Amino acid sequence: MQAIEQFKEQVCAAAANKRALRIRGGGTKDWYGQALDGEILDTRTHTGIVDYEPTELVITARCGTPLAEIEAVLAERNQMLAFEPPHFGAGATFGGAIAAGLSGPRRANSGAARDFVLGATIMDGKGEVLRFGGQVMKNVAGYDVSRLMAGSLGTLGLLLDLSVKVLPRAFRETTLRFDISEIEALRKLNEWGGQPLPISASCWTGGELTLRLSGAQAAVDAAVKSLGGQVVEDADPFWASLREQQHAFFAGETALWRLSVPSTTGAIVLGGAQLIEWGGAQRWLRADSDEASAQAIRATAAACGGHATLFRGGDKRVGVFQPLAPAVAKIHARLKAAFDPAHIFNPGRMY
Numbered sequence: 001m002q003a004i005e006q007f008k009e010q011v012c013a014a015a016a017n018k019r020a021l022r023i024r025g026g027g028t029k030d031w032y033g034q035a036l037d038g039e040i041l042d043t044r045t046h047t048g049i050v051d052y053e054p055t056e057l058v059i060t061a062r063c064g065t066p067l068a069e070i071e072a073v074l075a076e077r078n079q080m081l082a083f084e085p086p087h088f089g090a091g092a093t094f095g096g097a098i099a100a101g102l103s104g105p106r107r108a109n110s111g112a113a114r115d116f117v118l119g120a121t122i123m124d125g126k127g128e129v130l131r132f133g134g135q136v137m138k139n140v141a142g143y144d145v146s147r148l149m150a151g152s153l154g155t156l157g158l159l160l161d162l163s164v165k166v167l168p169r170a171f172r173e174t175t176l177r178f179d180i181s182e183i184e185a186l187r188k189l190n191e192w193g194g195q196p197l198p199i200s201a202s203c204w205t206g207g208e209l210t211l212r213l214s215g216a217q218a219a220v221d222a223a224v225k226s227l228g229g230q231v232v233e234d235a236d237p238f239w240a241s242l243r244e245q246q247h248a249f250f251a252g253e254t255a256l257w258r259l260s261v262p263s264t265t266g267a268i269v270l271g272g273a274q275l276i277e278w279g280g281a282q283r284w285l286r287a288d289s290d291e292a293s294a295q296a297i298r299a300t301a302a303a304c305g306g307h308a309t310l311f312r313g314g315d316k317r318v319g320v321f322q323p324l325a326p327a328v329a330k331i332h333a334r335l336k337a338a339f340d341p342a343h344i345f346n347p348g349r350m351y
Helices: 002-016 067-076 094-100 143-148 182-193 217-227 236-243 291-303 326-339
Strands: 021-024 039-042 049-053 058-062 117-123 129-133 158-165 172-179 199-205 208-215 230-232 256-260 274-277 282-286 307-312
Touching: 002 021, 002 039, 002 117, 002 158, 049 067, 058 067, 058 094, 067 094, 094 158, 117 143, 129 143, 172 217, 182 199, 182 208, 182 274, 199 236, 208 217, 256 291, 291 307
Parallel strands: 021 039
Antiparallel strands: 049 058, 058 158, 117 129, 117 158, 172 208, 172 230, 199 208, 199 274, 256 282, 256 307, 274 282
16 A cells, blocks of 8 residues: 555665654654654554454454544444543544553453454564464464554554454443442452452542443343442443543643552552542552652552553653563563664653
């Protein structure tokens, strides 16, 4: 295709001149990660759904395809991207969603973005087109390489086409709300997590626990009767505000930290307001981002068996992502050298 030839020309020229390229779709996640650098390589010229097999629960699309377009096509067949990728703006693209690797409220119960990637076609730092994986879950050859692209923020290569697994929408969804303390909410979430309940999302903040139930009508009705709580009418806007970080908790200029910890972790006291998702496994924290605060937050997360990311705002000089262990850092460096030997793709975006 013409777009791919243009990409190749730009990549080869950048590699020859040792010039950085900034891979960019709609730019809705430009704030995520470390500093932006390089000449923009705009993916939006490579757009369109290549293949969609509703009966096989697989969709293949080009990187510049609007995320909203893909979700609309899936909705027509009562299907969805089960990891609920956040858009963070009207221009979000399919490739950008996978490159960012971010997942929404349903992640704890359905899986993360990388879990749904079946195959990927990428362009490496030498302008060569490489294909990994396929369109079925049982395809093993190159499967892990495809998933490696999820969350890489474009530092390993230019995503061209992606095949992902989709899931049917739930027959029924109901949202419940409970007035409950943080400690009690965490206890309940872990207790419920060990039961056959159709929980598809959870959120605790400001003394309120909100729970979404999704599934067959009989299963949801039985869970509502068992759990109690107050039924929230028309709860879709609430979950959308959580996914897109438009909920009141996310307003303001204070730095936003994302802590990923085991769901069984108890209350974490760090002196800032918190919002808890994913059954306790994801903790959003509003707190300072100076060196001392960053060290304290990361040390606390590590002590719990997790890690902390300076997700939005704050002083990025403390590092957006948790520092890698030396052995893991070497693996990252070798992967970067293999896919992008001239180091032209999104340099410094992650570390």
